[in-house]
Amino acid sequence: xxxxxxxxxxxxxxxxxxxxxxxxxxxxxxxxxxxxxxxxxxxxxxxxxxxxxxxxxxxxxxxxxxxxxxxxxxxxxxxxxxxxxxxxxxxxxxxxxxxxxxxxxxxxxxxxxxxxxxxxxxxxxxxxxxxxxxxxxxxxxxxxxxxxxxxxxxxxxxxxxxxxxxxxxxxxxxxxxxxxxxxxxxxxxxxxxxxxxxxxxxxxxxxxxxxxxxxxxxxxxxxxxxxxxxxxxxxxxxxxxxxxxxxxxxxxxxxxxxxxxxxxxxxxxxxxxxxxxxxxxxxxxxxxxxxxxxxxxxxxxxxxxxxxxxxxxxxxxxxxxxxxxxxxxxxxxxxxxxxxxxxxxxxxxxxxxxxxxxxxxxxxxxxxxxxxxxxxxxxxxxxxxxxxxxxxxxxxxxxxxxxxxx
Numbered sequence: 001x002x003x004x005x006x007x008x009x010x011x012x013x014x015x016x017x018x019x020x021x022x023x024x025x026x027x028x029x030x031x032x033x034x035x036x037x038x039x040x041x042x043x044x045x046x047x048x049x050x051x052x053x054x055x056x057x058x059x060x061x062x063x064x065x066x067x068x069x070x071x072x073x074x075x076x077x078x079x080x081x082x083x084x085x086x087x088x089x090x091x092x093x094x095x096x097x098x099x100x101x102x103x104x105x106x107x108x109x110x111x112x113x114x115x116x117x118x119x120x121x122x123x124x125x126x127x128x129x130x131x132x133x134x135x136x137x138x139x140x141x142x143x144x145x146x147x148x149x150x151x152x153x154x155x156x157x158x159x160x161x162x163x164x165x166x167x168x169x170x171x172x173x174x175x176x177x178x179x180x181x182x183x184x185x186x187x188x189x190x191x192x193x194x195x196x197x198x199x200x201x202x203x204x205x206x207x208x209x210x211x212x213x214x215x216x217x218x219x220x221x222x223x224x225x226x227x228x229x230x231x232x233x234x235x236x237x238x239x240x241x242x243x244x245x246x247x248x249x250x251x252x253x254x255x256x257x258x259x260x261x262x263x264x265x266x267x268x269x270x271x272x273x274x275x276x277x278x279x280x281x282x283x284x285x286x287x288x289x290x291x292x293x294x295x296x297x298x299x300x301x302x303x304x305x306x307x308x309x310x311x312x313x314x315x316x317x318x319x320x321x322x323x324x325x326x327x328x329x330x331x332x333x334x335x336x337x338x339x340x341x342x343x344x345x346x347x348x349x350x351x352x353x354x355x356x357x358x359x360x361x362x363x364x365x366x367x368x369x370x371x372x373x374x375x376x377x378x379x380x381x382x383x384x385x386x387x388x389x390x391x392x393x394x395x396x397x398x399x400x401x402x403x404x405x406x
Contacts, residue, residue, distance in 0.1 A: 004404075007029055011032045011034070011054075012032065012033045013036070013055050014033065014034070014056040015040060015058070015061050016038060016039050016059075016061060017037045018035070018056050018057075018058065018080045020303070021303035022306065023035060023303075025303070025304060025307040029315075031314075038270055039058075039060035042064060042067060045061065046066070049067065049070065049073075049074060050071075052071065052074060053314075054074075054075065054076050054078065054310055055071075055076075056080055056307075057086070058079070058080050058081050059081050060086070062086050063086065063087040063088060063092070064091075065088045068095050069091075069095070074095075077092060077100070078101075078306040078307070079101040080102060081293065082106065082293070083210070087099055089323060090324075093324040093374065093375055095401065099322060099324050102306050104305065105298055105301035105302040105304075106295075106301070106302060107159045107163050108163060109295040110236055110292040110293055111163035112167070113236060113288075114164045114167075114236060115167045115171065117234050117260040118147055118168070118171075118173075119147065121257070121260060121284060121286065122145045123145070124140075124284050126286050127284055147168075149172060149173075150174070151175075151176060151202050151204070152176070152202060152204045153178070153199065153204065153205045153206070154175065154176070154189075155195060155198065155206070155207045156178075156179055156237065157178070157179040157189070157208075158208060161179075161206075162186050164206060165177065166186055166187055175188065176189070176192050176198050176201055176202060177192065178193075179191070195223070199226040200226055201228075202227070203230075203232070204232045205227060205231065205232070206234040206236070207236070207241055208237050209238070209241060215238065215240070215241050216240050219235075219246075220242075221246040221250075224246055225250075227256065230256075230257045231257065232257055232258045233260075234259065234261075235261050236263060237263065239263040239267065240265050244261075248279050251279070251284075251285060257284060258285060259282075259285050259286070260286035260287075261287055262288045262291060263292075271289075309322075314406075315406060316330070317330070317379045319377060325372075325375070326371065326372055326377055328370045330366055330379045331366075332381065333365055333381060335383070335384045336383065336384055337383070337384050337386050338379065338380065338382075338406040339380045339390070340377075340402075340404045340405075340406055341378040341379075341380070341395070341400060341403045342376070342377055342401045342403070343376045343397070344375065345371045345372065345373065345376045349399050353397070356390060356394055356397075357382075357390060360387055362383070362387070362390055364380055364381070365381040366379075366380070367380045391404075
């Protein structure tokens with residue numbers, strides 16, 4: 001703790017075939033990078049994390065409390081995707097491990113897939129393609145429609161949902177939205193006051209919500225029954241959001257004219273594993289293997305976005321982009337020594353830190369503190385002549401969780 005860890009001694013482990021752009025960015029920093037093409041199970045991950053400072057994963061690797069408790073050298077985790085439900089965020093926070101994700105980089109890729117789905121569903125293109133592959137020639141117009149003039153209902157009007165709305169309007173669709181937060185509508189999109197109102201009004205419903213207790217099975221039998229007869233449901237958000245058996249029944253009964261699903265409650269860990277769902281074989285149902293953000297452009301951008309955030313944390317202590325710590329960023333002056341301190345959020349911490357600084361006759365050039373209910377995050381810039389024992393004494397406080405010299 002008395003001196004910064006040189007880049008050459010920093011170890012980064014990237015799992016699940018994370019894009020080369022991240023590897024290249026870390027390599028430019030001079031850190032040691034190790035890559036693994038697939039996900040790791042809990043015991044395998046614990047063994048591989050010995051001596052690792054930064055872990056990068058996608059959606060399949062689960063970073064549990066047990067993993068975090070065993071990873072004594074781990075200082076940060078990067079989720080090279082949008083979702084972070086595969087990581088125990090509370091346990092990571094309590095152990096001084098910020099978690100970063102990529103909320104922006106795959107927005108366009110997912111939005112374009114949704115628009116593609118609407119065309120495929122409205123024209124039954126999936127069924128027609130399969131029939132021709134099987135040697136059948138069924139040229140029909142019954143049940144096939146243009147998108148122009150149809151209504152798209154967007155549940156979750158965030159980065160992706162709002163982009164879907166923009167593209168849908170370009171196709172001549174009317175756009176409605178529902179979100180639990182107040183959001184600014186883009187273009188001619190019209191927010192509705194309730195999920196029920198949206199389900200009853202939309203010809204197409206697309207879901208863009210996170211995985212939370214509140215969103216588990218938020219689209220079940222009652223919600224499907226509210227949807228217009230002959231409408232369509234699309235889900236590229238989280239697999240737990242839709243009650244799959246209820247959706248299968250709604251399609252089989254003819255209440256829904258089709259569906260497109262990219263995410264499932266349980267998904268295979270590798271591409272070689274088999275997959276079963278009640279939706280297989282149903283007419284006008286598109287099933288894809290969690291590929292909403294799987295484009296070369298999105299994966300390259302995600303690699304850069306998360307690697308950039310992790311690099312800024314490694315060198316400057318920035319938590320901008322972290323999902324489990326308050327956002328803190330402090331411009332760095334020349335000829336200073338920076339100390340990062342993560343601590344329990346209890347009264348008297350800053351008093352104790354300042355006492356140590358005062359007793360050492362050290363000069364603070366800049367200081368910023370942010371807290372939430374459980375932890376405090378403190379960055380301090382000292383004159384570069386400050387004694388390294390100051391950081392040691394701050395780290396020895398009973399309230400300290402992690403202290404680093406940057």
